Amino acid sequence: MRRIAALPPAPQRAAPLQGLGYRGMRITGDPAVSIVEIVVSGGVVIVRDRNGAERVLQDTGRALERSLVGLATATLDPAEMSVLRQELRE
Amino acid sequence: MLRITADMFSGRPDPISDITEENEVRVLLREVESNRNLFLSKAPAEAGLGVRGFRIEPLNDEFERDLGVDSTLYLPVGAQARGSRAAEIGERLVTLMERGAPFSSGAAAQPLDASLREFLIAQLSAPSQLSVTDRPATAEVDAEAEQHSEEATAAAACIIELGKFNPGFWNNDSTVRSRNNCYNYASNWRTDTFAQPGLGCGSVYKAFTRAELTRASLCDGMHHRYNCFPDSEKPRPLVALVIAPGIDFHWYRKQVEGFWGHKPGSYPARNTDNSGNVINDPEKANRGPYTEFCGYFYGCISQARRIR
Numbered sequence: 001m002r003r004i005a006a007l008p009p010a011p012q013r014a015a016p017l018q019g020l021g022y023r024g025m026r027i028t029g030d031p032a033v034s035i036v037e038i039v040v041s042g043g044v045v046i047v048r049d050r051n052g053a054e055r056v057l058q059d060t061g062r063a064l065e066r067s068l069v070g071l072a073t074a075t076l077d078p079a080e081m082s083v084l085r086q087e088l089r090e
Numbered sequence: 091m092l093r094i095t096a097d098m099f100s101g102r103p104d105p106i107s108d109i110t111e112e113n114e115v116r117v118l119l120r121e122v123e124s125n126r127n128l129f130l131s132k133a134p135a136e137a138g139l140g141v142r143g144f145r146i147e148p149l150n151d152e153f154e155r156d157l158g159v160d161s162t163l164y165l166p167v168g169a170q171a172r173g174s175r176a177a178e179i180g181e182r183l184v185t186l187m188e189r190g191a192p193f194s195s196g197a198a199a200q201p202l203d204a205s206l207r208e209f210l211i212a213q214l215s216a217p218s219q220l221s222v223t224d225r226p227a228t229a230e231v232d233a234e235a236e237q238h239s240e241e242a243t244a245a246a247a248c249i250i251e252l253g254k255f256n257p258g259f260w261n262n263d264s265t266v267r268s269r270n271n272c273y274n275y276a277s278n279w280r281t282d283t284f285a286q287p288g289l290g291c292g293s294v295y296k297a298f299t300r301a302e303l304t305r306a307s308l309c310d311g312m313h314h315r316y317n318c319f320p321d322s323e324k325p326r327p328l329v330a331l332v333i334a335p336g337i338d339f340h341w342y343r344k345q346v347e348g349f350w351g352h353k354p355g356s357y358p359a360r361n362t363d364n365s366g367n368v369i370n371d372p373e374k375a376n377r378g379p380y381t382e383f384c385g386y387f388y389g390c391i392s393q394a395r396r397i398r
Binding site: 023 | 363364379
């Protein structure tokens, strides 16, 4: 959360990936907290709160996304990890 | 008092009519109340050319009390309609507009005359799907005949139904959008379960391979293309299956406009590929990692009802 808090706002037209294939990482947490979802996708981070408000932040070089994929290594199967790594290389 | 706008033109100003007769307003409000699911608070973003819907606005503060809404109601019709009764209510609104007073904002106002009425009614009753003959090209018949000799030679052409592209149905409501996937879209059946091929028939796919996904889809009740369904199985959409080998499956559905629609997981339904191009041929579209094209199938009403 500290890393996300330090991210700068994204440029106005920045948008997450939406096509077929890997579209990014989605973090959901305790419904009791004010932030209900964080989407980290293609250099953009979207933080959604309980009231439906959104903050759109910039993930320069997809650094945050890469570190989340690193965290997921233990739980994803090798074929899924291969797709993720390939997408992140592009 | 209410103001009704027929949302239909692109260049000319839309026809607007003020309804001041209290009984007519009351009857309309009751109609709205009992069909509330057909209405939105504003026009859907995906609306195209032609008659898109009707906007109903209050002209005094009684509207809020009677309807429990604070501003505008919008009845989408045609491809964006949220139910089969939308056209019927739309016709009633046209009749009301004829009786009401044309509103002029100073620009070139459009009174709802006989020709406009005729145009509106015709558009409202236009079918949302079309039955067409799906006939293989000669080379295609030969290839199919080698693979499925009895099926392909028995039926050289099938009647199928192509529906209008209506992404609003899948995208406007966040629950519908997040809980229905490409298989729901291809089957044109909302289950809110993220439907999986074969689950409905009790034999879900066991691997992300062409053979397994095909088996599971046929088990749910799909047919290979050119293996016709009878009329009693309408609507019979033409769909296409692709896979990211070992990773996932994906479906497309052909629309009456000629292009193909699809819904990538919990993301919005669309008619464009990963390059942003309209999908005229799913075999040639940019499908990202979904590199293996598995073939064309027909859905049908029993299959749609079976999916889980």
